[in-house]
Amino acid sequence: MARIAVLTGGSTPERTVALAGASQVAAALRGRGHEVAVFDTVEPAALDPELEQQRLGQVVGSRPPSLAELRALEAREDLPALVAGDLGSHDAVFLVLHGRQGEGGEVQELLEAAGIAFTGSDACGSRLAMDKDGSKGIPTPDWAMWPVSAEEVEALGLPLVVKPSRVGSTVGLSVVREVRELDGAVGRALTFDDQVLLERFVGGGEYTVGVLEGQTLAVGEIVPPGDIFDYHSKYTPGLAEELFPARIDDELTERLRRLGLAAHEALGLRDFSRVDFRLDDAGEPYCLEVNTLPGMTNTSLLPQSAAVVGISFDELCERMIRLALTRGRRQGSG
Template sequence: MEGAPVTTHPTIAVFAGGTSSEREVSLGSGAACAEALAKNFATEFFQIDSNALPAGLDPARHVVFSTLHGTFGEDGGMQRLLDEAGVFYAGCGATASELTMDKSGTKHAVARQGVRVPPGIAFPSDRKPSATEVIAQLGGQLVLKPNSEGSSVGLHLISGRAQLEAALAEVTTNCGWIIERRIVGRELSVGVLNGRAMGVVEIRPRSGVYDYASKYTKGATEYLAPAPIGDAATRAAQEAAGTAFAACGCRDYARVDFILSAENELFLLEINTLPGMKETSLLPMSARCAGLDFTALVRELVSPAMRRFLTAREQQKSA
């Protein structure tokens, strides 16, 4: 990609949209971030409509701030295209993005570092375990979900053999799936910025289930920031979030989600490397607990990529 002469003042290219099931959520995140970034940087908005780099993107003058959620945007696909084109971008690199989009792979990586995870079985849709096998290993209170989707897409909460058999019968999508023992407790989310955990947010869906509708229906969920869980549990969640972030090779920022059981045991649910980024989203809530408003947060999120861009340009000049 040949472009304009090298500049020392890059423009932020905000990516939004994409081709995944989370396209509309991404468009909202992108619009909010573009508006906030424009307060501090020259900014251009790119609506992504295919699994390709957009026309007009120039590695000599752009640093990308992506708000693409889900498949291709968050799973390392777009990151690899940017790397190949020599474009600097905020957030996790391709390898960490691919790993954290894989819930089963993430669980293995963080468990090796001592972070507790729910017991589970990962399987492809054409090799489903039997209900008898699942119940023998995990019991009858279960969660079934796609292994590589976000925003609780395809989430099933299961109680007993009949519901399990019905849910497994519906597993026809040609992708990986994961079924886990359901941990009943308080849902928590922790933003991580440059390896340091920020505030802990508690999520209280009024329906009792934090599914797609609870996430994106106004008034369907109550959020408490900071979470009223006590100092010890707060520190434990922040420490576990930082450990998980490092275990998966993340950089710049991410959001780490947990369940806190009735026995005060933390279980990691997932790591989101490109989480929702409206002002009312979980990562901005976590940041406000740490004293960062939305404008300050997005400035901090993109700053490491800006530094990588400028360092590379200085090295080019001195070469």
């Protein structure tokens, strides 16, 4: 048995998604005999049982929290103080965070400086996964960072995907089909991030590949109700189909698995990740995103990918925390 801190919440649009995952991760780890304390980044200490039940019992809505709610939450955060406090008294931290805080390397950097073991990739790998230049040799759609010239827009071609660079779950994302729509799309993205990415739209099938301990899991297929697997379709039950394993032939399955593992390794990631692809009209796969802290409810994509190869949700959580605990023991003996 180990003393585990589950760090969750955050002040990003994916806050309620993180809380939902933390609820199930905490239950899984407790079921495995671990002593678990849940920390919300907006609180100065571990949640007491009553507040934990209230906070983790929030339902993921079909819309993310409002900007006013997120700004109020951000004002309450003091991550350096949280890391310097009771968090460090635990054997390891299980990260259930999304967006810039969890996937941009901010929390990882603080934990590394404090010598605290944690799940998932280190700060460097997390930052690289948000950098389009990081995965050399992996096919990605042509892209540019805002602001762009008319010539750059023409070179990318329409339609374009416009999205906040460091926000997940397709929050603030738009598909631009005419140049006159571009300014409005950029404005929407800027409400969530000061870095905006423009990317050539790839309109074919959408697939996802889980990676765990250097091995790929099952390939999944996403069938959204529209062009994009957006926040509304992700978190509204029944709107999108998530099919594991994907309905594709063995050749494409193996190709996606190879590319998924190659992306994971090119970024120097560790432990686990989830790599998302779309096919173009010719059936060629393009990597859209590498998720260093993917969703962690038992119906999230990575756990579904693991389940197909015989890894239950509880076992997946146990394997993730065991990797962190092993690193912690090495740090302690070093």
